[in-house]
Amino acid sequence: MRAIEYSRTGEPDVLTLVDRAVADPGPGEVRVRIHRSGVNPTDWKSRRGSEAGTPVDPAQVPNQDGSGEIDAVGQGVDAGLVGRRVWIWEAAYQRPSGGTAQEYAVVPVRHVVELPDEASYDLGACLGVPFMTAHRCLTVTEDGPDHLGPGKLAGRTVLVAGGAGAVGNAAIQLARWSDATVITTVSSPEKANLAALAGADHVINYKQQDVIEEIREIVPHGVNTIVEVSPAANAAIDAAIIAMHGSVAIYATDGGNTFELPVRPSMVPNARWQFVLLYNAPDSWRPRALGDVEAAVRAGAVRVGPEAGLPLHHYSLEQAAEAHAAVEQSIVGKVLIDVR
Secondary structure, eight states, rough: OOEEEEEEOOSGGGEEEEEEOOOOOOEEEEEEEEEEEEEEEHHHHHHOOOSSTTTEEEEOOOOSSSEEEEEEEEETTTTTGGEEEEEEESSSOOOTOOOOOOOEEEEEGGEEEOOOOOOOOHHHHHHHHHHHHHHHHHHHHHOOSOSSSSSTTOOOOOEETTSSSSHHHHHHHHHHHTTOOOEEEEEHHHHHHHHHHTTTTTETTTTTTTTTHHHHHHHOOEEEEEEEEEEOOOOHHHHHHHHEEEEEOOOTTTOOOOOOOOHHHHHTTEEEEEOOOOGGGTHHHHHHHHHHHHHHHTOOOOOBBBGTOOEEEEEEEEGGGHHHHHTTTTOOSEEEEEEE
């Protein structure tokens, strides 16, 4: 089968197209015939590593997210799963041969979620990292909720920083599905349009408007939950508009690895600054997130494509390096590799 791998860290050109044997699933595993492989920032960051040229042995197949159909199961797995359409999460984490940038991926059965017939493989490959990250960010606020869904965020206001990004788009869609009032910040009219298509109630262009003033006009008592992509740039704003017992969920470090924490403005409302990394998030949260995202898909509450504020960029498996480069260069939208 065709597969992409890298045996040393570095630029996108370390990604190599190779021929690999098709592996059989072991106990508790399934083999998925991959249709789409989703590319996320976590994928290029893993490929780049901390120092270019570091050997990777065994070679790593990249990409955590994907979609396809189960074509074989291992011992202890229900044979009735064969033929089921699924989406995959964390395929490559601690599994060198598990990434989705290949024609067949073997992963633990717990890492696949059924994809309804009415949901496209494109949507399936967009769900893992962005939607799981968004779910975590939206459920770490004091007094919950633990789950998302209709009514779960009713009466609450969510601010999504960077609403035109993949996680931002997912957060907007999940928050609206849960009946929150959603505010988002963007840097251009084009991104403002994408955020509005995703479902944001209020869109603020932070390059042209005073974010604090605009948000205080919308919600005088502040924002309950902030989904934060750039704490270095936004910490002071977040502290100024956070509501009593609100939370700032930080899932990325755009703009720098350090930031100044406004202590007193955060202490007065008993605010929570919560860092979010999927791979070591609490085990108790993960099943809830998977169940809620699956429910949102079945309800038709989440979408992808330009009409949903998330343009899709398709690349062939042979163009995996170009796909990684596009994400690394912050292309607006979602990058997918068409494996099949």
